[in-house]
Amino acid sequence: MASSLDPAMTIGNPLKWLLRQPDGPQQLRRALWAALAGLGAFYALRYGFEQPDMALYALFGAVPLTLFSQIPGTARQRTRTLLAVLPVGLVLVTAGTLLAAHSWSAACGMFVVTFVTSYLGVGGPGLGGLATSFQLYYLLPCFPPYAPETLGHRLTGLAAGILLSALVDRLLWAGPRPAPYRLLLADAVEAMADYCATVGRLTAGDATDMSHDQGQVARTLLATRMSQVAPPERPTAASLRDRALYDTRATLRHVGNQLDRLAARAHNPDPPTARLLEQTATALRQAAHTLRTEDPAPAAADALAEAVDVFAAERTRIVVGASARQLRQHAIAIGTAEATLLVTEGARIAFGAPLGARWRHPGGPFRYATLSAPTRWWLRLRVHLTPRSVLLQNALRSAVALAGARLVVGALDLPHGFWVLLATLSLLRTSASDTRGALLPAFLGTALGAAVAAVLVIAVGDVPAFYIAVAPVVLVLGFGVGPVLGPAWVQGALTITLVVVFAQIEPPELQIPTWRFLDVVIGGSLGAAASLLAWPRGAQGELRCSVADFMELGAQGVTAVTGRLSHHRADGTTVLGPARRAMQLAQAAYAQHRTERASPQGTEPPWELAMAPGYSAIGGGELLLSGHSRDTTPLPPEAARQLAALAERVADGYRRSAEAVRRGGAVAPEDPGPYRADESGPLSAVTRNSTDAPASAVLLVADLESWLTGIRYDTAEFDRAYSGGRT
Template sequence: MPRRGGLEWLRARDPGLRAVRRAARVALVACTGFYAARYGLGNHVAAIYALFGAIATGGMSFVPGTPRERARTLLAVLPVAAALVALGTMLGVHSWTAALGMFGVGFLVTYAGVGAPRLGGLAGGLQAFYILACFPPYAPATLGSRLAGLATGIVLMAAAEMWLLPDPPPGRYTDRLARAAALASRALRALAAEPRSPPSAGPEQLTAASQELRLSRVPDDERPTSASARDRALCQGAAYMVHLLGQTRQLTQDARDTPGTRDPAAARLLQASATACHDIALGLSGRGPAPSDAPYTSAAADFEARRVRLPTWSPNSAAVVRGGAIALDIAHTGTFLITAVRIALGAPVPADTTPPAQRPGPFWYAGRPTLSLYASRLRAHLTPRSVYFQNAVRIALALTAARLIVGELDLTHGLWALLATITVMGTSATGTRTALWPAFSGTLAGAAVVAVMLYSVADHVVVYAVVLPPLYLLAFSAGTVLGMGWGQAFSTIAAAAAFAQLGPAMPGLAAVRFTDVVIGGLTGALAGLLAWPQGGAGELRRACSRQLDQSTRAVTEIIGTITGAGTAGDALARTRRAQVAAEASYAQYATERGDPDPAHPADEDWMAILLAGNRVITMGQSLADHCSPGALAAWPPSAAHLRDAAHRLRLTALPLMYDLRSRKPRPTPAEPPAPNAPTDRTVIADVFAASGTRAPDPLLYYAVDAAIWLTGLQGVITAIRRTTDARTAAPG
């Protein structure tokens, strides 16, 4: 053990000792209920169900939230657990009825986790209740004892969540968003100050704040992945905040490069954005009311009127125009961010004004009840293309096959075969392979110890009663601290110690237990490897590839329309639909424990792709609303540069789309920008050249906004490709 000492070593493996505390709760509750029924009431049936009631809801389940929220969740699922036990008791009359029920329960319980992380976290435990009840002996007369034991275990577990070594409340994603908003507010306020100077929050701090919003940096119990309007709004608000921080970072860098360049109207707009971000931080942290877009009303109107009268003779005019366009982009993003935050806080928002032909709008879910949104997600994923659906079918098939095999072979302790199936099933082939070997090796090691224990202790029940609590403490903490194999080994020993108190135990039980685990593990492994093995990452790759495809098509179509080189179509509407699908896939991916596909773009790449799609929709719609078809055709150089930039964006995205679809990322040579590659500065120069000594035509400022938009998208897509190529080219 390292020199730092046992406690420091344990804290390094188990931050906050969360796993140890949870294991202590489960061990004490499970053993208390078991001992009370076994030795106090002499009821073996109630004893085993009290034991499993605590283990299934405390050890086999992951329920996010505060201790009080977890306790409420456990009490809320008690009727469901009782129904599953009753169903298993009735269908256990024949192997084939039990197997049919196993398929229905396996599918429904797993699929119910769509959009509900707490239900998803309880899936394994709920399935265990049916599994336990559907095995011999078939004894409907014992249903009362089974339900009494079950209720005892779950109620005690709910009480323990609140009062027995409770975990500290998990962090809140709203606090992360609030901290990012506060940082953006300080940076924007500094940029709006007179004289203008680089803000104290440098580009590195703004980048770090963006990274902290990515779900890969967020603990499982803090991630907003449910179907509720609040969680949807938090995820969408985070995307807007990432873009706002990125544009603020750009202005910060510009302030360092050209200090003193300042437009009073743009400064007032930045000040309004700073105020809005400050109000967002207060609202999300609970120290103020929900934010309002009031700060933008007069500042935006003032800026729009001011920038079309900007003199052209100043040496800094181009920098002022560019800074103003970025400030307007920040303000535009801020209004969307405020709407998302108001939805997350439960405040009223304006009705969706998106025309029917262009729906779904950006906030289509606002005002809809959670049950309606949950039902909508259930319907949306009832398709073989959905990873939720795929995973539910795979688990149902594996459990059904294991139940049929156990019944056909008449295995005495076949319960462990199905529990092993649940253990090794993952949402991807990688996840299944990762769980398979530790499950087998741990069980084999535990079975060897069990054989020695049963031979040495024989029928001295008091010994089993004494060692049961520490064994379960190790069973539910060793997996986190030492690895899954250790947890499986201690679980095998603890289960043998519990059942040895209910009847005669022979040394051969160890071999029986290991045989059951091998059968269940192999069944789960085959189902996991053969049926839809790509998991959440596979579907997310396809969804993001489609989203990139539709987004870049929409950009090309919008630019072609406003420059007179094309006609408006439905590309933006298709992008909205692709965005919704990609966001749903990302939510599924975020619910998976660990990274099931580390060879491909990691979480920051996925969120960057979603951010790009979001920017295409919001800014693309704004340009389509303000610029009539052919509005910029009167200025050929600007129109040509915008079309070239849109075409270059599409070409940059194509290799990334191919990599995502093919699952075979390949190194691509670096492509330095061509000397004449169009940028926002190029278009700004065109605007001044076309205007001569006059103030630019107001329409030309939309060319500047479009150029800022395209430059930002180009930077996002290029950064994703560089990250992907760097991972692919890395040794090993």
């Protein structure tokens, strides 16, 4: 059977070939959207109203939104976004027009606009996807001629372009939409429910094969990684829905780790654990239903909460005389159920349900659900106000590059200086090597496009009808097929499009294609210089440090939570705060790293495994703090001492792994010591004196010991993978 790239099929039916490409339908829709909205507004104003200035701004009001921006959501949501863009665009065009009087004022405005629009991308893909459009709205009017008297025409044209873009978006066919993140997460939750039910049958004494369920969990969880999700659908915004969905995914991974540990230990039948896991599986299925239907029904969560209370009472009743192995198994089982309660609550919060009474306490896992939207935004922005944030680095790099390019254009008095900054904006990448790799295709594509445009200008001359007819053809073909064929084709299509458009504003000259090529060379070179001087390694230069910091602060959280619960200190609501902030910086660096094409130097650590113990430390630690913070019963001194020693050993192991990540070397070998339940120091100490120690103290020791050994389990998994060369 012929492949999708079969040359004969490509020539014979190019449309079918394009629609079979992964991004083909989406790119074709974008190109048609740009042609109908941008060129439609341009032709109406240029030839219907004889307003060339207004027409140009209408075109550049529509093209950035249709071709260069990522606007997530349904058609109705996209319309609201486009209408919200209008006032911002009017302000930016006004600012660009007024600041164009001097190169220095235009460059200062360029720095501020670029930095603010880029940095606001930390709030999620909605704003981040519009940054390029906002920057272009300022770029176009901030060049000579300084003509504030034309501001009314410019604003009218921009408004016409944006409004027509919103209208065409609703009339054009819907086009392929990436799978919503909630559905990907629902698949993972449902797979986890099946796995939980299988482990429940195993603990009930039924022999069963878990390989299929484990494989399905791994596949569906992989599909929910940020690097596997389309950018517009990533739950990275500061909104309540995205925060809840993101935390639900992190907690679901913790549920999977707990089930893995139960599956490895289930040898003897344990009916109470089996019943609890059955209720847990039911609650997971209800959470999956909530994610699919956006209906936050609480019934299954309430039933699981009751089952957890019943199981906790049963644990208390049989604690005297229980073996260390049984204590740990019950601790892991109740930890699994409580983490599932977090999954169900997170799914409900994501779709508008109020925070449940169970979680309304200081330092709870859903404290952000009690905050106002401006407060959540400020906290997100504040986390990344550090030189260690790759998002802040990107904003500064882009702002310096574009402001510097604007100063160069003004100093050299370059004609069509807008094209220089357009090239800088389109070719600048997050690392020097990626920027360098983008330059050659851009130069080649621009040279080819300039040559074709020069032939058109020589052969056709000043014949507007020809350019009117050819402009939509070039735009649709260039931006419908070009992105599939490669970046060189896009730059060539952009060059021809700009020439045929400007040929309708002023008489075409042979110098225009030449200046277009020179402007791309100058702009691309300025972008390469900026990427070389400002954090040239991109996320690769920051990822190791960010992940290592997260690991070290996670290790601090391990000892802090253990000390807080062992000695009942009052700082439990803040001990995990530094680790959580470091986690957000590491996640941002990892997400950017997955978008960079530069080959890493040396063997990379398995980053997800490196961060897994930190996720367990934060998620499990918060559950322990919320579940045991009200208990003031003192632990037996020997058990407290053993817990402190175990916590220190677990933290030391995690620190050693962090140091290996930071230095880029293998983890130094170490004897992990006795982590099995029947050899555990804390559990052995408390079970020997279970008749003297209060039941609550025994259960606290079991829960802490289970949490600590689980973190050590995750750390050992990373150590084995990294030392064995897995990436």
